[in-house]
Amino acid sequence: MGKRFCRLLAVMAVIPMLLAGCSGKGGEAESDNSKAGGISASELLDKVFETQGEFPEHLREDSAGSDGKPKDGWQETFGYLLDIPADDVEEFSVIYSSETTADEITIVKLKDSSGGEALEESMKKRLKKRTSTFENYGPEEVSKLEKAVIEVKGKYGALIISSQPEAAKKAFEEALGQ
Amino acid sequence: MSAMSAKRKLAAGICAAAAVAVIGGLAVSLVMNFRMNSTLKEVRKLTSALSSQAEDPEQDGENKENSENGEVVIGDEYVIRDYSRIAEAYLSKDPSALTDDTDKEILQLASDLLDEIISEGMSDYEKELAVHDWLAENVSFDGDSLLAIPAASRYADSPYGALKYKNAVCVGYATTFELLMEMLGMDCQVIHDKEFSHSWDVVKLDDGEYYLVDVTFDSQGNGSFTHQNFNLNEDAFAASHDWEINDYPRAFGTKYNYAVMNCKEVEDIYHLPEAVDEAIKAHQTEFFFSVKDQNDPDGVYAVAAVVDMISQRCMENSDVYIELSPAATDGKNVFSLSIDHSDDDGDGMEVPDDLDEDKLVGIVDELFGELYEDY
Numbered sequence: 031m032g033k034r035f036c037r038l039l040a041v042m043a044v045i046p047m048l049l050a051g052c053s054g055k056g057g058e059a060e061s062d063n064s065k066a067g068g069i070s071a072s073e074l075l076d077k078v079f080e081t082q083g084e085f086p087e088h089l090r091e092d093s094a095g096s097d098g099k100p101k102d103g104w105q106e107t108f109g110y111l112l113d114i115p116a117d118d119v120e121e122f123s124v125i126y127s128s129e130t131t132a133d134e135i136t137i138v139k140l141k142d143s144s145g146g147e148a149l150e151e152s153m154k155k156r157l158k159k160r161t162s163t164f165e166n167y168g169p170e171e172v173s174k175l176e177k178a179v180i181e182v183k184g185k186y187g188a189l190i191i192s193s194q195p196e197a198a199k200k201a202f203e204e205a206l207g208q
Numbered sequence: 209m210s211a212m213s214a215k216r217k218l219a220a221g222i223c224a225a226a227a228v229a230v231i232g233g234l235a236v237s238l239v240m241n242f243r244m245n246s247t248l249k250e251v252r253k254l255t256s257a258l259s260s261q262a263e264d265p266e267q268d269g270e271n272k273e274n275s276e277n278g279e280v281v282i283g284d285e286y287v288i289r290d291y292s293r294i295a296e297a298y299l300s301k302d303p304s305a306l307t308d309d310t311d312k313e314i315l316q317l318a319s320d321l322l323d324e325i326i327s328e329g330m331s332d333y334e335k336e337l338a339v340h341d342w343l344a345e346n347v348s349f350d351g352d353s354l355l356a357i358p359a360a361s362r363y364a365d366s367p368y369g370a371l372k373y374k375n376a377v378c379v380g381y382a383t384t385f386e387l388l389m390e391m392l393g394m395d396c397q398v399i400h401d402k403e404f405s406h407s408w409d410v411v412k413l414d415d416g417e418y419y420l421v422d423v424t425f426d427s428q429g430n431g432s433f434t435h436q437n438f439n440l441n442e443d444a445f446a447a448s449h450d451w452e453i454n455d456y457p458r459a460f461g462t463k464y465n466y467a468v469m470n471c472k473e474v475e476d477i478y479h480l481p482e483a484v485d486e487a488i489k490a491h492q493t494e495f496f497f498s499v500k501d502q503n504d505p506d507g508v509y510a511v512a513a514v515v516d517m518i519s520q521r522c523m524e525n526s527d528v529y530i531e532l533s534p535a536a537t538d539g540k541n542v543f544s545l546s547i548d549h550s551d552d553d554g555d556g557m558e559v560p561d562d563l564d565e566d567k568l569v570g571i572v573d574e575l576f577g578e579l580y581e582d583y
Contacts, residue, residue, distance in 0.1 A: 091357060110285070110357045126356035134356045160356075162403040163283055167354060 067120075069205060070094065071139040074186065075123040077205040078135055081197035086131050092123045111136055112152040118145045120185075132164050132171040133192050137202075140185040149187040153180045156189065183208060274404050282407055285358060286365035286379040288398050294318065294367075295390035310368055317371035318391060332394060332414045333464045336421075337438075339388045343381060344426045344433030346374055353377045378424040382407040385423050401451050408437070408449065410457050417461025420445040434494045435466040436533060436544045444534045467496040467535030467544045474499045480514050488528055488547055495545040496535060503540040511543060 072092050079085070093104035105116035111124060120141045127133040138149055157178055164171040179190040179199045183206050190198040275281045280288040294315050297305045306312050325338045347370045363369030365379035367387050376384065382398045386409055389396035395412040399420075408422035422437035425448075437445075442459045462468050474483045474497050487495035502510050515532045522528045529548040536542040 089355075089357075107357060124356065128355065130354045132354075136356075159284055159403075159405070162405040163354065166406045167349075 068139070068185070070098070071121040071123045071137045071186075074139070074188075074202065074205050075125060075135060075137045078137065078188065078190070078198045078201045079125055081201045082135070082192055082194055084193050085125070086127045086129050086133055088125050088133070089128045090123070090125045093119070093121050094123075112138065112149070112156055114145065114148050114152045118142070118148070130168055132160055132168070132175050134160075134189065135192065135198060136189040138187045140187070143185040146182045146185065146187065150180060150182045153182075153187060153189045157191070160191070280400055280404070282365070282379050282400055282404055283353065283377070286353070286377050288379055288383060288400060288407060289366065291367060291383060291387045292390060295387055298391045299393070314367050314371065314387075318367065318388060321371065322388065322391060326392070332392075335392050336389065336394070336411060336413065336464075337466075339385060339392075340421060340423055340426070340435075340438055341433065343370065343385060343423045344428075345431055347376050347381065347384075347423075347427060348374060348429055349377065349424060349427060376424075378407045381423040381427070382409050385409050385411075385421065397456060399451055399456050401449060403450075406449070410459055412457065413439075413461065413464050415461060415463050417463065418457040418459040419461050419464055420449075420459045422449070432493060434546055435470075436494060436535075436546055438466040439464050440467075441465065441536060441538070443537055447534050462536045462538035465536045465538075465542070467542050468538070470496045471535075471542050472497045476501045477510050477514060480511065481518055484515070484518055484530070484545065487545070488522075488530075488549075491549060493547050493549070495547060496542065497545070498540045498542045507541050508534075511541065515543075515545070 072094060075092075091107050093100055093108065095101050100121075104122075108116050108119060108122055111122070118140055119138060121139045122137065124134065124136040126135075136153070140146065140149060157175065157180065161172060161175040164175060174193060175191060177195055179188070179195040181188045181190075181199055181202055183203070186202075186206060188199070188202045190202075192198060275287075282288065291311075291314070293306065294311055297303050297311075297315055298319060303312060303315055306315060321342065325342050326335055330338070353364060363373060363380070364375055364377045365383070367380070367384040370376040370380045370384040379398075386396045386398050389409070389411050397410050398407055399410055400407040406424070408420065408424065410418050410420050412418050419439035420437075420442060421439060422445075425437045426434050428434065437448075439461070440459070441462055442453060444465075445459070446453075472483065472495070474480050477499055480497075480499055483497060484495065499507065499511055501507070512532065515530065519530050519532075522530055527549070531546045531548075533544050533546075534541075535544040
C-alpha cells in the first residue's frame with residue numbers, strides 16, 4: 031500500500047510537468063505567463079486592445095522592437111508618460127488617440143514587482159494631469175477620464191482611458207491569469 | 209489633427225450664481241459664472257473657491273515653480289521661460305547683447321511684426337489691442353499638445369514657435385504676448401493656473417491698472433478670434449480661470465475692458481432678445497452688452513435666464529451657438545456673448561442617400577420646429 035501510494039504520488043507529480051511540456055508553443059495566456067519573465071507588455075497591450083471596438087484613430091509606441099530588443103531612445107518616449115525611473119522598467123507599450131481625445135492604453139512591465147506602488151502612484155498622477163489639461167482644452171473628454179482604470183498586478187501596470195475601460199481591465203486581468 | 213476652433217463650446221443650459229465677498233479693505237466683488245450645462249452646484253464650488261482665496265490673502269504661492277531647477281512647467285512639458293533679454297536688446301537697440309541664434313531670430317521676427325502692426329501715435333491700449341488681435345488671428349493652437357506623446361513641437365511654448373511657425377500652445381501665446389508688451393515698454397507678466405495646465409497674461413496700462421488677457425482662449429483657429437478674454441478684471445476672469453491670485457498683480461481695472469468699451473446698452477430686459485437677434489443676423493461673432501434695468505446682483509439671473517431661452521431656440525432651430533460670460537461688474541453688469549455661426553450656409557449635414565430626407569425633415573420639424581431661415 032505504502033509503495034503503491036508513493037508511486038502514485040510520483041506519477042501525479044510528473045503529470046503537471048508533462049502537461050506543461052505538451053502545452054508548449056503557441057499556447058494561450060497561461061502558457062505565456064509560464065515562460066521565463068512572463069507575457070511581454072506588447073503582447074499584453076494587444077490582448078487588451080482587442081476589446082476596444084470604439085477606439086479612435088491612434089498611434090502606438092513600444093519600447094521593444096519586433097525582435098524583442100529595446101529600441102534606442104525608448105526612455106525619452108517613456109518619460110512623456112510616467113515619472114518612475116526608466117531603469118525600473120523592463121518594457122512598455124502604449125496605444126493613444128491621434129485625434130484630440132484622451133483615449134490611451136499604457137501597459138508597463140516592471141523589472142521587479144516591488145516597484146508596483148510607485149508605478150500606480152505615477153499613473154494616478156498622470157491621470158490627474160491629463161484630466162486637468164482636458165478640463166481646459168477638451169471638456170467633453172473629462173467624463174471619460176473620470177472613468178479611467180488603473181490596475182497594477184505584480185510587475186504589470188495598466189492605465190486605461192477609453193470609452194470601454196471595464197472590458198480592457200477584464201482582458202488585462204485574464205491575460206495575467208487572474 | 210483637428211483644429212481647436214471649438215475648444216470650449218458647451219451645450220445649451222445655463223446657470224448663473226452670484227457671490228459677494230469682502231476682501232480686506234477691497235470693494236465688494238461679484239462673481240458670475242455662466243456656462244452652458246453648468247450646474248448651480250459647480251458654480252457654487254467656484255464662488256466658494258474664490259471666497260476662500262479672499263479669506264486667506266496670505267497665501268504664499270508655494271506652487272509657483274514645479275520643477276527641480278525652479279522652472280515653471282505647464283502640462284508636464286511646456287516651460288515658461290524669461291525672454292526679457294530680447295526685449296532689453298530691442299529697447300537698447302543693441303542686438304549684440306544676444307548670443308544665441310534663436311534669440312536673434314526671435315528679435316528680428318518680433319521687431320518686424322511691431323513695425324507692421326504698430327503705428328506712430330498709438331496709445332498703450334491700441335498697441336496692446338493690435339498685438340492681441342495679430343496673435344489671436346495668426347497663431348494657431350497646437351493640437352498636438354493634447355496627444356499622450358506630443359509631436360516634436362519644440363517651439364510651441366516660445367515666441368519662436370508663435371512668430372516663425374505661427375504655432376503655439378498657451379505658454380507660447382502668453383510668453384510671446386509678454387515679450388511684445390515688454391518691447392513696447394509695458395509692464396506685463398505671464399500667469400499660470402494652480403494645476404500648472406494653462407497660462408495667460410496680466411498687463412499694466414496707462415491708467416495704472418492691471419488687466420487680464422488670455423490670447424489662447426480668444427484665438428479660435430482659422431483666422432477667427434474674439435475679445436471675450438481681453439482686458440478683464442479678476443472677478444470676471446475668475447469665472448473661467450483659477451490661479452494664486454495674490455502671487456501676481458491684482459487686476460481691478462475696467463476702463464480698458466474691451467467689453468466695457470464696446471458695450472451696447474439695451475433699454476430693458478424685454479429688448480434683449482431683439483438686440484441678440486440683430487447681432488446674430490449681422491453675423492457678429494461677439495456681442496457685448498448691459499441691460500439698463502438689470503445692473504443689480506439679481507440682474508445677472510434675469511439676463512442669464514433670457515439668454516438661456518434664446519440659446520435653447522437657437523440650438524433647436526439653427527446652427528447658431530451662443531455662450532454668455534461675465535465681462536465686468538464695475539457699477540453695471542456687462543456681459544460678453546460669443547456667437548458661433550457653425551454652418552453659415554444653413555445646409556446642415558448631408559443625409560445619407562439611402563434615407564428619406566423629406567420624411568426625416570417632416571418628423572424633426574414637427575417635433576422641434578422649422579429651421580429659422582433667417583439664421
